[in-house]
Structure formats: structure tokens, C-alpha cells
Amino acid sequence: MSAAYMEPDSFRMHLNSLIQGLRNVTFMVQKQKADLAGYEEWYTKFVHDVTPKPLMRWAVKSRNRIVKESDLELLSEARIRWVANWVAKEERRFTFPPRMSSHQMLAAIFSDPGNPRVGVVTVSRRWVDKALPDYELLHATREIFIELSRLLHAGHAAAGVTLCAMDKREPDCVTPDINVHPLGCMDINSGLRQKHVDLGDGFGISEVEHCITREEQQVKKANQRYGSFSVTASGPIEAAPQLMESARMVLRKDKYHMPMVCSYRDGKIVDMISPNFFDQNGKYLTFHRLADRVETLRADGIVLVIEAWWAPDDKRDAQGLVIPPRDREDRQEVLHVAAATRAGERFSLLTPFSRGESGEIVFGETISGPDEELGVFGPFLPIFERWKQMDERDER
Structure with a gap:
């Protein structure tokens, strides 16, 4: 299909x-x-x-x-998601002829002068049955x-049997192991069925994915460069301090740390990615796509490790809108490790750091607490919303 x-x-x-x-x-x-x-x-x-x-x-x-x-009786839908910031979001659904292209859908949708002109828009193609309109x-x-x-x-x-008596199948994700989770190849939020547009410049945003296979030789090189470390915790909240320690090792050596996201299910890591984005709209899109990924994987926990700007309190502009830390003069660079679970647990670690005259990294004291207290949970809002939707559908 x-x-x-x-x-x-x-x-x-x-x-x-x-x-x-x-x-x-x-x-x-x-x-x-x-x-x-x-x-x-x-x-x-x-x-x-x-x-x-x-x-x-x-x-x-x-x-x-x-x-x-x-x-x-099938209907071809386009679901339009418009995102202006972490809080301002809107979704609409349109019905189109089955053979209408995504570009034609976009042209029809944005011919309306009342549509938003800032943020990022995603158009998702959807097949639905008239008798089941709320499910793709x-x-x-x-x-x-x-x-x-x-x-x-x-x-x-x-019957005391752990494997099904079946031979090798295609695709490779179909195995004799009878699992209670979705097959890895069952992507219900494929990027191939989505188009993204940055409303600021009018250009499309393309998704590019590179898969990296774990190689023991590369692991050995990493241990030689950074030192040996491992994540032994059985869940995202418990793993956060271990991941902060490894992040400090990487930042001290490389002077930067790429974003990293680990998805958990039943206490085990089921996915690791390093998302990259080049501007704020790209960041908004990335975390909404991470919510898609969480839903596809049935992940019940997530950990984010990232370099970020942080400020200890809220400051607002003349319109009463919160000024993001990236735009404030009193901002601080921090290593941020944020962990959350579908059950409602939230935990953050922030380690401020500065750069010495010769480029060395000087770490401050790590502070920790629930995300809400530290004011850094914005990027996780799309994931929290998706978990709520999954709960409402009783998808366990």
C-alpha cells in the first residue's frame, strides 16, 4: 500500500x-x-x-x-499544518481529486489571500475511507x-514458542519473531508524502536522510578520541545524566555538539538520529517531524541533547510576546539534555559553558529540574501533543 x-x-x-x-x-x-x-x-x-x-x-x-x-469509498485528502512558533499552530483538511499533484494542491490552497504568510507549512497526502474519516x-x-x-x-x-515457523521474507523487517510492536518498515508518516514550504522566502524545504551503520572500528576510534562512556540506564529520565556526561566529553574535545535525539520504547532505545536545521522555521519543522517519528515508532520516551541559547527568566517585547533567548543580550550558551516520557515525566539538565581565549571550553555548574521550571520545553510541545492524540485513540 x-x-x-x-x-x-x-x-x-x-x-x-x-x-x-x-x-x-x-x-x-x-x-x-x-x-x-x-x-x-x-x-x-x-x-x-x-x-x-x-x-x-x-x-x-x-x-x-x-x-x-x-x-x-476512498477520499484523497490533504492535511495542511501551519506552524508560526512552538505555540501558534493550525491544521486544516481539504479534499482533492485523487490524481491531483501536491504542487497543484499547494497552488489551490495558497490562492486564498487569507492564508498565513509567516512560518512553515506542511502538506500531507492522505487516503481515508469515507466510513473512517479520522484515520489515514x-x-x-x-x-x-x-x-x-x-x-x-x-x-x-x-504454546511455549518464541518464533514463528516461517522462512525469510521481503521486506527484511518481516521476521519469525512475533512482536507486539509495529514493524520497522511501517512508516505511517513518510516524508515522501509530504511537502514543506518556508513562508518567509517562499521556497520548499527538502528532507534528506542519511543512514549510518554502527561499525565497531568507528566506535573504537570514538573511544580513543573522547574517552570511553556508555548509557546503561533503562529509560530516558535515568539516561539524562549519563548523556550529559558524554555530551561534555564531546564538547570539550570538538568545541561543538551536534543535536542528538534518542527514542525509547519499553525502556530500550529504538531509534537514534542527529537532526540538522539551518534556521528557526527549519527547527519548527524538524520537531514536528520528530513527533511524526515518535508516532511511527510508538515511542514512549525521548531524550534530546543539543547546544542551545538559554536565559534564566522571561522577557517580553512591547506586544507582550516572549523574547527568545537567541535574541537577548544576556543569553548563555548551554548544553541541554531534555528527557520526557509519554507517562508525563519531564526532566532537564542545563550546563552553561563559555569559550576561553584559546578556544577551550569552560563549564559552569549544571542545573537540573522539570522542563517547565527551566523554561526549555518548547521544542517538545509537538511530541507532547502527539502523545496526547495517541492516548485519546488508545494506541498502546
Whole structure:
């Protein structure tokens, strides 16, 4: 479905096939129940858990409709997200003909003189079913896949089996390991389906991704350059002090520290990236895309390590707007490690530093506390909002 997203007929064909395949999972399990250990216990629990869920009811109804009546009634949407700063944000939805390009959508949307003229705008292509208007279809079918994976995981666990008896599959993320989390290749927020425009200069913002494979030789070189360190904590809040110590080692040696974000799920790091942005609009976009990434990964924790400007209090301009630290004369350079969890935990570490005459880094005393007390949680607001949306949909 993902590969055919921009091809309406092919997308519909794969969607129909997938929905029937997902429904067949429960049919096959029911057919073989006499041979399945503990069937009544774990299958009854599955039915009890999923029956109230609108997505699962939609899956059953959609399968019946596809088999007995006709195709689903698909709508091609564009979701427009406009971001002016960390707080000012607006989202709208528009319906367009299925074969209309993203550029044509943008032209139609911005022909309205009342649209915003500052900040950054993202246009996301979305396929939705008329009977399920609040879910994009890759997202909807992924959630159903996860529920069925939990069913199969419970069945395997009851039988004392850890792996499924299957051979190598394509793509590589499909393995014999029955997991209760989404497959790594199930990206429901792909950059390929999004366009970004900086309203300040009118130019598009392109996303470029470089994947780096861990190599032990490079790890050895890093240890020789910076010294040995490791992150042993089992969650983002506990990891923050360890990451601050490693950040100090890097900054002392290199005189700068690239931004780094670690995403956690169930106490383990599931993703590490080093986001780069060249201006403030790019920064706004980056953290909204990080929220997309958190949703795709089902991450329940996140840690940010970054060099930043910081000021200890709020100062406001003549219009009553907060003056950001980057625009203040009393600003300080700091190493900032911010950690947060979906459960509501927040923690920040700030280490002020200065640069000596010969370029050496001179560290001040580290201060710590909840993000709100230090006034540095702005970049995480898109992630907090996304976690709230996931909670409202009961996506666990």
C-alpha cells in the first residue's frame, strides 16, 4: 500500500487485499482452535479487548463490504499544518481529486489571500475511507496489524514458542519473531508524502536522510578520541545524566555538539538520529517531524541533547510576546539534555559553558529540574501533543 500511495488504482487493489488478509487471520485461528494450547483463555481475552475498538469493527465491516458489495469509498485528502512558533499552530483538511499533484494542491490552497504568510507549512497526502474519516488508511491498517500481532504473540506464548515457523521474507523487517510492536518498515508518516514550504522566502524545504551503520572500528576510534562512556540506564529520565556526561566529553574535545535525539520504547532505545536545521522555521519543522517519528515508532520516551541559547527568566517585547533567548543580550550558551516520557515525566539538565581565549571550553555548574521550571520545553510541545492524540485513540 505504501509503495503504491500515489497510484490510486493500485493503492485500492492492495488495500482490498490487505483487509481481507487481516480478517483471514482470525478465521484461521478459529479453524485451528482444537490444536492451539490455551485457546479459550487467550482468544477470549483478545475478543474482549478488541470488540469495543472502532478500528476493529471497521475492519470487519470493510472486509464484508469488499467481499459482498463493492470497494470502499476512498477520499484523497490533504492535511495542511501551519506552524508560526512552538505555540501558534493550525491544521486544516481539504479534499482533492485523487490524481491531483501536491504542487497543484499547494497552488489551490495558497490562492486564498487569507492564508498565513509567516512560518512553515506542511502538506500531507492522505487516503481515508469515507466510513473512517479520522484515520489515514496506512495508519488504520497498521493498528489492526498490531492488534493481530498481539493475538499471535499470545498464542505462541501459550504454546511455549518464541518464533514463528516461517522462512525469510521481503521486506527484511518481516521476521519469525512475533512482536507486539509495529514493524520497522511501517512508516505511517513518510516524508515522501509530504511537502514543506518556508513562508518567509517562499521556497520548499527538502528532507534528506542519511543512514549510518554502527561499525565497531568507528566506535573504537570514538573511544580513543573522547574517552570511553556508555548509557546503561533503562529509560530516558535515568539516561539524562549519563548523556550529559558524554555530551561534555564531546564538547570539550570538538568545541561543538551536534543535536542528538534518542527514542525509547519499553525502556530500550529504538531509534537514534542527529537532526540538522539551518534556521528557526527549519527547527519548527524538524520537531514536528520528530513527533511524526515518535508516532511511527510508538515511542514512549525521548531524550534530546543539543547546544542551545538559554536565559534564566522571561522577557517580553512591547506586544507582550516572549523574547527568545537567541535574541537577548544576556543569553548563555548551554548544553541541554531534555528527557520526557509519554507517562508525563519531564526532566532537564542545563550546563552553561563559555569559550576561553584559546578556544577551550569552560563549564559552569549544571542545573537540573522539570522542563517547565527551566523554561526549555518548547521544542517538545509537538511530541507532547502527539502523545496526547495517541492516548485519546488508545494506541498502546
